[in-house]
Amino acid sequence: MVSLWNKTMIATLMFTALLSCCVFPSTAELPRFDHKAKADGSLSFLVVGDWGRRGGYNQTEVAYQMGIIGEELDIDFIISTGDNFYDNGLTGVDDAAFFESFVNIYTAPALHKQWYNVLGNHDYRGDVEAQLSPILREIDSRWLCLRSFIVDAEIAEFIFVDTTPFVDKYFTDPEDDVYDWSGIRPRQNYIANLQNDVDSALRESTSKWKIVVGHHTIKSAGSHGNTHELALQLLPILEANKVDLYINGHDHCLEHISSSDSGIQYLTSGGGSKAWRGDVSWWNPMEMKLYYDGQGFMSVQITKTEVDIAFYDAFGNVLHKWSTSKQLYAAV
Ligand SMILES: *[C@@H]1O[C@H](CO)[C@@H](O)[C@H](O)[C@H]1NC(C)=O
Numbered sequence: 309m310v311s312l313w314n315k316t317m318i319a320t321l322m323f324t325a326l327l328s329c330c331v332f333p334s335t336a337e338l339p340r341f342d343h344k345a346k347a348d349g350s351l352s353f354l355v356v357g358d359w360g361r362r363g364g365y366n367q368t369e370v371a372y373q374m375g376i377i378g379e380e381l382d383i384d385f386i387i388s389t390g391d392n393f394y395d396n397g398l399t400g401v402d403d404a405a406f407f408e409s410f411v412n413i414y415t416a417p418a419l420h421k422q423w424y425n426v427l428g429n430h431d432y433r434g435d436v437e438a439q440l441s442p443i444l445r446e447i448d449s450r451w452l453c454l455r456s457f458i459v460d461a462e463i464a465e466f467i468f469v470d471t472t473p474f475v476d477k478y479f480t481d482p483e484d485d486v487y488d489w490s491g492i493r494p495r496q497n498y499i500a501n502l503q504n505d506v507d508s509a510l511r512e513s514t515s516k517w518k519i520v521v522g523h524h525t526i527k528s529a530g531s532h533g534n535t536h537e538l539a540l541q542l543l544p545i546l547e548a549n550k551v552d553l554y555i556n557g558h559d560h561c562l563e564h565i566s567s568s569d570s571g572i573q574y575l576t577s578g579g580g581s582k583a584w585r586g587d588v589s590w591w592n593p594m595e596m597k598l599y600y601d602g603q604g605f606m607s608v609q610i611t612k613t614e615v616d617i618a619f620y621d622a623f624g625n626v627l628h629k630w631s632t633s634k635q636l637y638a639a640v
Pocket of ligand 1: 365366582583602603621622
């Protein structure tokens with residue numbers, strides 16, 4: 309028998325739960341890291357994606373140039389847009405690929421900064437928990453990889469989003485590869501929670517610049533092209549919260565699309581090793597600011613009033629530069 313008191317309690321609890329979920333937005337559940345900006349409040353970092361091939365396909369050359377540009381720009385950290393280890397992620401925390409594709413490749417002093425890494429679809433073909441494991445952080449303290457997380461660098465807030473679980477074909481195509489979905493199922497809950505967390509994090513952010521990082525493209529003219537699942541399930545959240553940059557890999561190229569749909573800049577830095585030369589579709593030239601089908605990486609410099617982006621090839625040559633500004637005291 310449920311007493312009247314119990315019924316009242318249950319009703320109260322349910323009402324409270326309803327309120328906290330639907331009326332007052334819940335705070336984001338994502339792990340949060342603080343990264344101090346420079347003394348003047350500015351920040352600079354490099355972005356590399358789709359890289360882990362034991363130095364092959366110009367990975368070593370790109371790493372070398374990252375070291376030089378990283379020094380010049382006095383970078384604060386490095387972002388990896390995923391597909392960290394080819395072809396099938398890591399086999400475990402003791403996989404030699406961690407040394408052969410990461411520790412022994414990005415050796416320049418300027419690259420001995422914090423790395424913030426997301427997972428790509430190739431990483432999901434191996435032992436996902438291994439890449440997320442603190443054991444890798446003990447081996448090389450630069451390494452930080454989580455499924456989704458927040459980096460608060462005061463002037464800019466970064467939301468790293470686990471995009472692979474959004475993509476239907478990895479779940480439905482029987483011909484496709486085997487993925488490690490432990491920790492993802494039930495998939496619809498995972499995606500709904502993530503959407504909620506990203507939305508909360510962006511809404512609560514008071515940073516001047518809002519940057520979202522994921523492995524998969526939203527808009528791209530490359531081989532994989534647009535990821536329609538993200539266009540439907542992630543992009544509306546980014547648009548509603550006036551995100552400045554969406555940074556991704558997945559297409560093995562360097563690309564900048566400045567869409568007329570919103571203020572979001574779509575930046576692909578997927579040229580960390582093997583590039584797909586010539587594999588590009590038509591895109592509106594008014595929006596396409598850069599498409600380079602070779603290897604390279606990207607840099608971003610941020611101040612209170614300005615963001616400067618540059619793309620570099622495997623020789624360190626600048627391929628494209630772009631800047632935008634906001635007023636110093638404009639409302640966030
Ligand atoms: C390495 O980069 C150079 C210069 O872009 C290019 O000519 C060469 O084909 C690349 N090598 C590989 C294996 O991709």
